Amino acid sequence: MLDLSFTMTNPVLSKGDRLDHKKLVALGFVPGKEIADIGDGSDGEDSTCLAELVQDTQVGHEWLKVFLDVEPRRDFMAEFMNAYREADQAGAADAFSAAYDRLSREVDGLFPSRFRIRDACVTNSDFVWFHKHSYM
Numbered sequence: 001m002l003d004l005s006f007t008m009t010n011p012v013l014s015k016g017d018r019l020d021h022k023k024l025v026a027l028g029f030v031p032g033k034e035i036a037d038i039g040d041g042s043d044g045e046d047s048t049c050l051a052e053l054v055q056d057t058q059v060g061h062e063w064l065k066v067f068l069d070v071e072p073r074r075d076f077m078a079e080f081m082n083a084y085r086e087a088d089q090a091g092a093a094d095a096f097s098a099a100y101d102r103l104s105r106e107v108d109g110l111f112p113s114r115f116r117i118r119d120a121c122v123t124n125s126d127f128v129w130f131h132k133h134s135y136m
Helices: 021-026 032-037 050-059 076-089 095-108 126-132
Strands: 002-007 063-071 114-123
Touching: 021 050, 050 126, 063 126, 076 095, 114 126
Parallel strands: none
Antiparallel strands: 002 063, 063 114
8 A cells, every 4th residue: 555645836725625623613523612722732631633633724735645555455464474374384483584575575576566546635634634544
C-alpha cells in the first residue's frame, strides 16, 4: 500500500466544502462554545484529538490524499508469518532473518507494479485522513 499526500498550491475547495468551526458544530463534533476550550492537547487532556482537527482547519492548507493498494492485493504480514513458520520448522538458527530475507528478495521483483486507488480526497484537515486510515 502507499499512502500519499500532496500539498495543494492553489486552493480547490469551495467555501462550502472547507471544514471550519461551523461545520464542526453542525457535524456534532463539539457544541458551539466548547471549541475554544479544547486547548492545544499538550497537557494530555485532548483524548478526542479535536485540538489537532481544529488546528488543521485554521492553517489554511489543502491536501490531496491518495491511498493505493498493490494490484493484485497481497497480505505481506501473512506471507511473512508463513515464511517465518517455514524457516522455524526447517530449523533455521534465526527464523526471523530468514523470513525477512526471503520476502526482501520477492519485493525486489515487484516493481514496476500496478496499484489500485482505494481512497482519495481533497481536504483542509490532514487529521481527517489520519482518523480514517489510522494504520500507523
